[in-house]
Amino acid sequence: MRRKPINDEMLRCERCGVSFLWTTEDQRQQTAESGGQPTHCPGCRLLLPASGRERGVVKWYNERKKYGFVTRTAGSELFAHRSNFDGTDRLHPGDLVEYAVEEGEKGPMAVAVRRLTISE
Numbered sequence: 001m002r003r004k005p006i007n008d009e010m011l012r013c014e015r016c017g018v019s020f021l022w023t024t025e026d027q028r029q030q031t032a033e034s035g036g037q038p039t040h041c042p043g044c045r046l047l048l049p050a051s052g053r054e055r056g057v058v059k060w061y062n063e064r065k066k067y068g069f070v071t072r073t074a075g076s077e078l079f080a081h082r083s084n085f086d087g088t089d090r091l092h093p094g095d096l097v098e099y100a101v102e103e104g105e106k107g108p109m110a111v112a113v114r115r116l117t118i119s120e
Helices: 024-033 042-047
Strands: 009-012 019-022 054-062 067-072 078-081 096-104 107-115
Touching: 019 024, 054 078, 078 096
Parallel strands: 078 107
Antiparallel strands: 009 019, 054 067, 054 096, 067 078, 096 107
């Protein structure tokens, strides 16, 4: 049985509506990793959080107590403790962070918190 030849395809981004080229090289890499067509253009994929994660802004952080709160784009604020930070020592009010949400003893909390920089 012969495989269907892979050709470059034009796709439309579900988020911004821009047409983008899905090259044969990208298709081979994508099918090896996850197996489906991308639904967002490269620019939107760069701006959106990874699957199962959210982005928010640090409302405040107390360095002495090692905890603070993150403002979510949708929903209530989340508690964030230093023990759940990935690769950052402390946060500052206004920092953009990416995190996963888990249910803690007192409600939802931010875990695997990672500060994002402008280059990301």
